[in-house]
Amino acid sequence: MGDDHMTNHTIGVTGATGAVGGRVAARIARMGRAQRLIVRDINRAPEYPDSSAAMAAYEDTGGFERACRGVDTLFLVSATESEDRIDVHLSAVDAAVEAGVSRIVYLSFLRAGPAATFTFARTHFFTEAHIRSTGVAYTFLRPTLYLDLLPHWVDDDGVVRGPAGDGRVAWVARDDIADVAAAVLTDPVAAAAAENATYDLTGPEALSLGATVDRLSTLTGRTIRYVPETREEALLSRKATGAPDWEVAGWVSSYEAIAAGELDVVSSAVPDLTGHPARSIEGFLRRHPSALSHVSA
Numbered sequence: 001m002g003d004d005h006m007t008n009h010t011i012g013v014t015g016a017t018g019a020v021g022g023r024v025a026a027r028i029a030r031m032g033r034a035q036r037l038i039v040r041d042i043n044r045a046p047e048y049p050d051s052s053a054a055m056a057a058y059e060d061t062g063g064f065e066r067a068c069r070g071v072d073t074l075f076l077v078s079a080t081e082s083e084d085r086i087d088v089h090l091s092a093v094d095a096a097v098e099a100g101v102s103r104i105v106y107l108s109f110l111r112a113g114p115a116a117t118f119t120f121a122r123t124h125f126f127t128e129a130h131i132r133s134t135g136v137a138y139t140f141l142r143p144t145l146y147l148d149l150l151p152h153w154v155d156d157d158g159v160v161r162g163p164a165g166d167g168r169v170a171w172v173a174r175d176d177i178a179d180v181a182a183a184v185l186t187d188p189v190a191a192a193a194a195e196n197a198t199y200d201l202t203g204p205e206a207l208s209l210g211a212t213v214d215r216l217s218t219l220t221g222r223t224i225r226y227v228p229e230t231r232e233e234a235l236l237s238r239k240a241t242g243a244p245d246w247e248v249a250g251w252v253s254s255y256e257a258i259a260a261g262e263l264d265v266v267s268s269a270v271p272d273l274t275g276h277p278a279r280s281i282e283g284f285l286r287r288h289p290s291a292l293s294h295v296s297a
Helices: 021-030 061-068 085-099 119-134 147-153 174-186 188-194 209-220 231-239 245-259 269-274 281-287
Strands: 011-014 035-039 051-055 073-076 103-107 137-143 159-162 197-201 225-228
Touching (some): 011 021, 051 061, 061 085, 073 174, 085 119, 103 119, 103 174, 119 137, 147 281, 159 231, 159 245, 174 188, 188 197, 197 269, 209 225
Parallel strands (some): 011 035, 011 073, 035 051, 073 103, 137 197, 159 225
C-alpha cells in the first residue's frame, strides 16, 4: 500500500483480526466510519466499506510507522504476552507518535501497576507511563478478567483450580469492552470526556470463584466446583502444559490477584459510556449456551 493511500482515514485499529480489535473494527464499520486496520497478516484483514488495511508488527518500528501515517486516533490492543512485551509496546507507541498519531486509546488492564500481583498487569503500567511521557492525548481502557474466557477456566471435569481464596472479580464481556472502545473512538462527546482519562471496565457484580461456579452450575445444570490450590500446587499443575516459567507464573498470578482483592472492583463505565448495562454471567450464557458444553453433564 502506497503512502498516497494513507491520508483519508483517521481511526486506526490494531488487532483487527483478534477477539477485541475485530469487534471494535466491526462496530466502527457498522457506523459507516472510515478506518485503517493494522494487522500482522494482510490476508486475514476484514474487508469493510471505507476501510483500508496495512500490514505491520508492533516490533517493526518502520513498518508500524508507515501503517500509522494519516491516522489521528489509534486503538492500540495490547500485544500477546511475552517476555519482551514492554519493548514491543514501546516500539509501537514510538512509531505511532513518529507517524503523527495525536491520540492513543490503549487496551490495558485493571489495577495496572509496577507491583501488581498479576504479573501481566505490570507491563500495562509501564506501557501507560510511556504513552503519557510522549505527550499525546490518551485514553486507557482497563478491563478486568474476560467473561468470555471464564469457560476455559473450567476443566473437562467441571473444576476450577487456583489460589484465588475468597477474593472477588467482576468478569467483563469482550462485547462490552468493544462497545466502550467504539464509543470513545467515534463519538465526539465521549472522546472529549475520555481525553487523558482512565476507565475501569467491569461486569455488573463482583463474585468469588466459589460464587461464580455456583452461578455457572445453576445456569447450566452441570456440576462445576472451585478447588482452592496453594501457589506451589498451582505452579506444579500448570507446569505440565510445557509453557515457559514466566507464562505459568502469569497464569497463577491472575488467581493470586483475585485473592489479594486487587480485582474486587465494580465500575459504572460500561453503562455510562455505552448506554446499556454491562453483560452479566446470565446474559453471556444466554448468548453462548454451549460455552460449557465441554463439561460433563
